[in-house]
Amino acid sequence: MGFAGTYEMTRGDNYEEFLKEIGVGLATRKIAAASRPTVEIQQDGDNLKLKTTTTLKTIELVFTLGIEFTEETEDGRKAQTLITADGDKLIQVRKLEGLTATTTRTFSDDGLDATFQSGNVVSRRSYKRTA
Template sequence: MADKLAKEFAGSWNFVSGENFEEYMKECGVGLITRKLAANLKPVLEFVIEDGKWTMTSTSTFKTHVVKFEIGAEFNDKTADGRDVKSTFFVEGDKLIQQEIGLKGGKDSRFERYIEDGKLKIVCECNGVKSTRIYERA
């Protein structure tokens, strides 16, 4: 299933729309200035998968954030907004799931990434506060 997802996700995606992202970031503990800045960005996401190793790159006018991972392998990460987390990516059905465990007193978060009607949808959730972000193929 991970190979099928890799084929579906591979390539570049342009941000189209989002809802409730600032509230989600607030729940995660992201500061006001970073929230305001991030809420107005329109990032490009790129997925490259080689030999089971994934690279997910988010590029915006503010910052480029790169996450390298293998399905099922836990690793330490620093989120684009500066939080320290332990991350694990896994597959649930046709979804790529990312579980973040907050470090240094930070909060846990979960992302569901999936393709629906040709669009990449990302549902971010922290303590019941959800945000949905939608991307189209570049």
């Protein structure tokens, strides 16, 4: 299964707590937790572009599966990130200021489910495929 497509968030839980766990400041946490992002993914073999758009900000990650890269987080910090594929999943491991945060995106014909985890905090967001 390919990952390419456009996905709109339909529901989510505990995202603000996840952001708090990884050290995101209060104002940014509140805004991010209230957002309903659209995720666009373009894929050319192992090369991907993941674009997350909200009313306030657009974040683009351009990467090659299995190759670590430096990512600028939503709140402007630097993280070392590795994204791999495992069947219908994209697994993103982000190392940031002594913390590890993992995002697992599971794809289906209908959309994607994203699970965010750091420490004991887990958050989930679901997205429907629109294109």
